[in-house]
Amino acid sequence: MSPDFYRAFEDRHRGTRESIQERQRVYLAFLRPLAQLLPGAVLADLGCGRGEWLELVRSEGWAAQGVDMDEGMLRACRELGLDVRQGDALAYLQGLPDASVAVVSAFHVAEHLPFDVLQALTAQALRVLQPGGLLVLETPNPENLVVGSSGFYMDPTHNRPLPPLLLSFLPEFVGFGRVKTLRLQEGVSQAAEAPVALIDVLAGVSPDYAVVAQKGTFDALGDANRDEAIAALDAAFAREWGVTLNALADRHDQQWAARLREIELTAEIARDAALAAQSAQTDALERAAAIREQAVDEIFLARGNYTLEVAGLRGEAAGLRDQIESVYQSRSWKVTAPLRWAVFQAQALREHGIVGRSRHLVRKVSRLPRAAIRIVEGNPKLRSLAIRALDKMGLTSYVKARRAQDIAPSAPPAEPASMTAAARRMHAALEHALSSHERPGTPKES
Secondary structure, eight states, X not given: OOTTHHHHHHHHHTOOHHHHHHHHXXXXXXXXXXXXXXXXXXXXXXXXXXXXXXXHHHHTTOEEEEEESOHHHHHHHHHTTOOEEESXXXXXXXXXXXXXXXXXXXXXXXXXXXXXXXXXXXXXXXXXXXXXXXXXXXXXXXXXXXXXXXXXXXXTTOOOOOOHHHHHHHHHHHTOXXXXXXXXXXXXXXOTTSOOOHHHHHHOSOSEEEEEEESSOOOOOSOHHHHHHHHHHHHHHHSOOXXXXXXXXXXXXXXXXXXXXXXXXXXHHHHHHHHHHHHHHHHHHHHHHHHHHHHHHHHHHHHHHHHHHHHHHHHXXXXXXXXXXXXXXXXXXXXXXXXXXXXXXHHHHHHHOHHHHHHHHHHHHHTSOHHHHHXXXXXXXXXHHHHHHHHHHTOHHHHHHHHHHHHSTTSOOOOOSSOOHXXXXXXXXXXXXXXXXXXXXXXXXX
């Protein structure tokens, strides 16, 4: 590997100095109380890299030393005036006296080491730490599925991912008093109500974690400042840090369960609404069917009543016709026919006179079929008798005019030149009779 490759790789993928230092500020919750409990103590940083951590703790007043194998990394530290040296981390610890430092830190070093070397390094850290001192081991978190399956292997110098339970057990095994696992730089909100998508379950778990182990513990001695520092350090160990895979998966499942309950509730409401609408529609259809049946019944009833009424009227009309016919066919009607004719003639004479009636008779005679007229004209006796009758009534000229009118209909009928008073009255009676309607069964005037 090229000497400058790793530094260039870190510059590209590790992040800027400012972003790294911002992430590392989380450890100040442990270091600030410890600085009060172990004043003037030294911090040893294994695999110091570009020196972000050394620069941060120096700004907090710590005396800090760093060691790293990569000369390119160390040049960046020396440019900042940091106390660094090139060498192996385990060899560096082995060269330190017992209980000589307050903090041993190693950021993203453990994943580069074989496990037996890591175990030896942890044991050496316990030896060189002062009572109450801290070991800080930060490494990529394989609980983050994207980190564990992809991101971890971006660094060609990585050895193997270290699950949090394994790395936290190692300090306990070598003799540290208490151990705390800090999950860091989580990608999702820790608020329970914050939405969690599937990608959050895969990539939202804290991408890094750290094991913070303390050599022994501090006991309160009645010193207010010391007791306050111990309480602050205890609070840092008691705090829960970051997001676990199980917690994030549980939140995702709970949110989906809540969504499913909402969907089921919405579906139930929609189903109830649909059933109500269907019931209302069924009721409406039933009411419409009942109304239709009632209307049909009423129509049939009305039609039946109408039929009965028509039949009744027809029956009454038939009965009246039968009654009238029976009257016309009765003997009394036939016997009284001459009397009715005489009464009619008397009435006609009173209304029209003899001339009117005579004209009426002439018109009726003129309307006889031509065959009948020809018979009268062909029979000298009948013809002579008719002429004498017309002469006596003064209607000879009138009949000739009527005959001329029959021959030439466009010419107006000639008025009789001279008519007696009786002829005029008969003429009026005849005109009246011609304009009247004859009753059935009434004898026709002659």
